[in-house]
Amino acid sequence: MESHFDSQVKQLYEKSKEIVNTTDMLKSNRAGEKWEPVWPQDFKRDFFNLVDQVSLSLMQDNDDFYGYFLIQMAREIRVDMSSPTGVNFKGARYVIYFNPIIFLTLTLKQMESVIKHEIFHIISMHLTRAKALKGRYSTLAINMAMDVVVNQFLEYLPPYATTLESVNLHYNLKLKPYETFEYYVEKLQTEFDLQEEDEEGEENDANENEDLKTAYNPEKTHDMWGESDEIEEQTIKEFTEKFINNALKGKIPAYLEDMIAALKNSKGELPWNLYLSRLMGTVESNKKKVITRRSRRQPERLDLRGNLRSHKAEIAVAIDISGSISDEEFKQAIKEVLHIVKNYNHEITIIECDNQVRRAYKVRSIKDIQDRIAVGGGTQFTPVFEYANKKKINLLIYFTDGKGEDKLKVLPRGYKVLWVISGRGDELSLKEPYGIVKKLKKIEVKDVTLEMSDVRSDGYSMNNQAPTI
Incomplete structure (x- = not known):
């Protein structure tokens, strides 16, 4: 009725x-x-x-x-x-x-x-x-x-x-x-x-x-x-x-x-990892031809190839090895970086530095991360920028406790800079950072936080409701 x-x-x-x-x-x-x-x-x-x-x-x-x-x-x-x-x-x-x-x-x-x-x-x-x-x-x-x-x-x-x-x-x-x-x-x-x-x-x-x-x-x-x-x-x-x-x-x-x-x-304020995600969206991205997919507009044309981005985003990750950032902090941060950039055509270079650049090497996965050089000493930011200016990079991510010079002797040329201050650091000593400064703090930006009482046995339910998802 x-x-x-x-x-x-x-x-x-x-x-x-x-x-x-x-x-x-x-x-x-x-x-x-x-x-x-x-x-x-x-x-x-x-x-x-x-x-x-x-x-x-x-x-x-x-x-x-x-x-x-x-x-x-x-x-x-x-x-x-x-x-x-x-x-x-x-x-x-x-x-x-x-x-x-x-x-x-x-x-x-x-x-x-x-x-x-x-x-x-x-x-x-x-x-x-x-x-x-x-x-x-x-x-x-x-x-x-x-x-x-x-x-x-x-x-x-x-x-x-x-x-x-x-x-x-x-x-x-x-x-x-x-x-x-x-x-x-x-x-x-x-x-x-x-x-x-x-x-x-x-x-x-x-x-x-x-x-x-x-x-x-x-x-x-x-x-x-x-x-x-x-x-x-x-x-x-x-x-x-x-x-x-x-x-x-x-x-x-x-x-x-x-x-x-x-x-x-x-x-x-966005945490550093989501801000990095935003920055990646600003990196130039062209397309390249691939043979793994057919052209979507003309799928019957087997001679036509699909498109993927061809520009390789060159990313430099500088890590202060003077003792201010723990291995655990850095490895977790690198995992975040790799997760964020994995959908881009990218190449990552790790730069280990204190008052000079000690080592630079390429990484593709977390397995490629090498044990840091055991060197103690002060921190200077300028050597990293001298190194980066000689390379064609798109983005520099610098992990540090923030303690170094108050003025760069060499300014960044043609790339964006993201400073990430360790959990034990307070602020960046530079008066002009020439980039964005964020804190290294693991912040889970979720739309919700689940409790076990909210989830039914099917795994898709909230408060005994099973959404059609």
């Missing part, structure tokens, strides 16, 4: 189709750039009344955090987005948008999930984290990576949702669960590059009316974020914390508690 809620949904869906198909009711919505149906007041009233029912259902399902968060958000109707819901930040508050043509095809539980999905993005600070990666990764890779992260914690997803399981199956990957957004975007972009995915992605939306979206498109699903007000990251973080505090009315899942704690404790 059809419920009253289902009957409302069906009526609103038919009404929304009737409205968007009445072309003479269209008007310019944003300074002539887009067109939006004139939504009658009675439709908007009934539609947002339905959203209120979804919010009430969230609270009854012990998901009251999401319900209270939703109450604070402004609401608007838009049919020019390729997802049932979307969010951005405008006028000092978060706005949630609904495309009724897509949203009203969902069940009640699916409606709850897509609303949770948007709030999850907000708490994860994906709006600002995605902006930082724009231009270095394709829109498709960024969007899919964010959705893979979020959807691992949600049940009752729409059948078209981007999940870890669907991505692994479609691209024949083995992405690990519960990793960071940055981990997934790097893995996906590498696969797209191998398959000759261009920046625009698949052309499955080419003939669609730009002002009317009736189906989900993963490359377009977060376009709404681009309309957010220009605002500093710290300011939007403060607004997000305010929304969170107002939504903390009852018990919340452990994974949300950890996310919220991480957000509040964050100083908005």
